Amino acid sequence: MTFQEYTPDQEDALQEVVNIAMGQAGAALAQVLDVYVALSVPRVRIVSADGVADAVQAMIASAQDGDPGDVTAVRQGFFNSLRGESIALFGTEGCNSLADLMGHEQALEKDEIDRELLLEVSNILSGAVLNGVAEQLDTDFAFSAPTLMAMRQPVNRLLDAQALGWDYALLVEVNFRLEAPGFSCHLVLLMPEESIEFMRRGLDAMLEGL
Amino acid sequence: MPLPVLVVDDSSMSRKLTIRAFPGDWDVEVSQASGGQEALDAIERGLGHVVFLDLTMPGMSGFDVLAEIRRRGLDCFAVVVSADVQPKAEEQARQLGAMAFVRKPVKADALHGVLREYGFL
Numbered sequence: 001m002t003f004q005e006y007t008p009d010q011e012d013a014l015q016e017v018v019n020i021a022m023g024q025a026g027a028a029l030a031q032v033l034d035v036y037v038a039l040s041v042p043r044v045r046i047v048s049a050d051g052v053a054d055a056v057q058a059m060i061a062s063a064q065d066g067d068p069g070d071v072t073a074v075r076q077g078f079f080n081s082l083r084g085e086s087i088a089l090f091g092t093e094g095c096n097s098l099a100d101l102m103g104h105e106q107a108l109e110k111d112e113i114d115r116e117l118l119l120e121v122s123n124i125l126s127g128a129v130l131n132g133v134a135e136q137l138d139t140d141f142a143f144s145a146p147t148l149m150a151m152r153q154p155v156n157r158l159l160d161a162q163a164l165g166w167d168y169a170l171l172v173e174v175n176f177r178l179e180a181p182g183f184s185c186h187l188v189l190l191m192p193e194e195s196i197e198f199m200r201r202g203l204d205a206m207l208e209g210l
Numbered sequence: 211m212p213l214p215v216l217v218v219d220d221s222s223m224s225r226k227l228t229i230r231a232f233p234g235d236w237d238v239e240v241s242q243a244s245g246g247q248e249a250l251d252a253i254e255r256g257l258g259h260v261v262f263l264d265l266t267m268p269g270m271s272g273f274d275v276l277a278e279i280r281r282r283g284l285d286c287f288a289v290v291v292s293a294d295v296q297p298k299a300e301e302q303a304r305q306l307g308a309m310a311f312v313r314k315p316v317k318a319d320a321l322h323g324v325l326r327e328y329g330f331l
Contacts, residue, residue, distance in 0.1 A: 023292070026296060206223070
């Protein structure tokens with residue numbers, strides 16, 4: 001199957017749509033944690049299914065100047081006009097500083113704290129990014145509750161787009177970094193072919209309005 | 211003489227959206243820059259008496275540009291146009307010399323309000 005890449009204009013528009021959605025997500029997280037969330041430029045790419053894991057690993061490595069090491073991942077599915085997977089990836093160290101910020105009691109087992117916090121943070125970020133994208137494309141979608149996908153595993157072991165049954169995937173990556181030491185979260189959205197085309201139509205409509 | 215206005219954003223769509231939000235009868239000479247360095251060069255050449263500046267850009271961020279404007283003592287009126295809507299982002303931008311802050315997606319009313327407040331309209 002051949003696949004049509006996004007034009008530079010479409011890619012630019014998508015990046016800006018995600019940038020605005022990311023800003024809303026960062027503000028939502030900042031409000032919950034009462035810290036400043038540093039944002040960086042989101043990145044978008046269309047990749048073939050067998051290249052997804054490598055592409056995600058490369059994006060993360062370049063965002064933080066090096067091998068991401070093991071990550072803990074939380075996923076949420078989304079569906080309706082756009083469908084796909086929203087996956088939040090956390091570095092191993094970040095969880096402790098996050099627990100401090102959220103003021104969680106130490107009564108729970110550490111893994112239990114990690115799990116609750118990461119699900120909560122993932123839900124805030126995914127929800128805000130997805131809602132932000134939907135609003136700008138004048139559509140809406142539903143999403144599932146967050147579930148823990150992997151704890152302390154290498155990135156290339158958690159993503160298998162072939163298992164999703166896709167040929168190509170639109171990969172969107174945004175990076176949130178807290179002032180708190182060691183905490184960063186990469187939010188990755190993966191969408192299959194028909195969503196790539198739905199998005200293309202939405203972006204074209206925005207570009208025509210310019 | 212038209213007012214030299216510079217729009218700085220890594221996204222060309224975003225620059226167009228900002229320019230589209232300008233008042234129709236505003237007498238300006240618009241220049242664009244897609245990055246911080248290019249923006250500083252344009253300001254030094256006198257192309258940006260009013261500068262609409264994005265914060266989240268690859269390489270030099272909008273914060274870096276504001277700091278550099280101050281360091282070089284460049285004379286311009288900086289309006290931040292950003293999707294980073296955290297109060298701390300606005301606070302930091304203002305501390306670095308930004309005079310106003312407009313949220314993305316840019317609403318014409320908000321932008322006109324800023325221009326009116328500072329006597330550009």
